[in-house]
Amino acid sequence: MKLKTLSTLVGAVTLAGAAVFSASAMAEDTIRIGAAAPKTGPLAGGAAVTYWPNVELWAHQVNERGGILLNDGERHPVEIIEYDDRTNPTETIRAVQRLATSDGVDFIIPPYGTGMALATAPIFDRLGYPMINVTAITDQTDALTARYDGVFFTLGKTTPLAQGIARLAADMKANGEVGNRLAMVNVADAFGIELAEAARGIFEEEGFDIVYSTSYPPTIQDVTPIINSAQDADPDLFVAFSYPPDTFALTEQAQVSGLMDEVDVFYTAVANAFPAYRNRFGDGIDGVYGVGGVNPEDPAFVEYKEAHMAVTGAEPDYWASAVMYSSLQVLEQAIEGVGTLDRQAVTEYLKNNSFDTVMGEWTFNNQQISNYWTVGQWQNGDFYGVGSFGDMEGTADPM
DSSP: OEOOOTTTTTTOOOOTBOOOOOTSSSOOTOHHHHHHHEESSSHHHHHHHHTHHHHHHHHHHHHTTTTTTOOSEEEEOOEEEEOTTOOOOHHHHHHHHHHHHHHHOOOEESSSHHHHHHHHHHHHHHHHHHHEEEEETTTHHHHHHHOOEEEESOOOOOOOOOOOHHHHHHHHHTTTOOSSEEEEEEEEEEHHHHHHHHHHHHHHHOOEEEEEEEEEEOOOOOOHHHHHHHHHTOOSSEEEEOHHHHHHHHHHHHHTTTTTHHHEEEEEEETSSSSSHHHHHHHTTTTTTTEEOOOOTTTHHHHHHHHHHHHHHHHHSSSSSHHHHHHHHHHHHHHHHSSSSOHHHHHHHHHOEEEEEEEEEEEEETBEEEOOOEEEETTTTTEEEEEEEEEETTTOOOO
């Protein structure tokens, strides 16, 4: 476990099994905020792009302007207490409980990944912490928000995301731009299973013939058999509901085998929108589709991207990074709106107010954001949103 005080940008201090900090490192009036997400394990790479840098950026900016303004008329700096959940739901649960009880943090940033979010939602609810989820995608959002008073979702539901690529492909098929033979694969966890199940029905309704379908474990090392089997099925489209390690592996193997050049649509999911994906595969991904997207020409995104690079030394991704940062903006605005650290009051404020974010104005409807990107495409080095659910300005045409 690690503790990192971002307001002073000091290095992480690691001791065997315990997070410690100097009592003099932060003032007593500091707002203490916990974060538990992977630093090791299969999802560590994704969290290192989407999650941790935005926590760092937001905390840096908050403290640079003196902190969060409360009703006492003072600005209070934030202190981030970090734990590595090792991409293990059991560790995530333990870390959240430890943050709330042993560390006594004022607020907790939800974990990274759908499975981790679903595992800890009851814990957040029981402990009375608002939970503004970003990297959680599920069709269970209506049931979860009805059950848990303080659970919020910002990145969308499974079915609309599956519809994004399916409907786009259907339009292309209707225009004679793509055939109807589909190879579809998915990572076998909550994210991949839900998306594949939702997409299968939509693709079949739209007249596609699923000529190859399989799932694989999150720990998969060699995707060559998957790509070879998909290629043997002679598909017109290849769709993978994948996580970062397999997104890279599937793309690389598809380039090596020639599958990417043979299909009319090549789509992978999480990490497709990462700058590292573009840097790794270069011009070869021009035209490749993926989940999510942004409007990279939006002045708000451009300003956010510049700040992200200045503080963290890296580009944000072109999908969930800006949403992650927006969720922290929302938390800050809700705390300032209430003027205290009363978590129940902050939860009610979240439900009943609008927020100014880098993603535009956010208003929670049934504790959910109803406007979000569903599918993007790499075009000349940028990942443009080409499909959305709700009204997203700046939607680009597929190339």
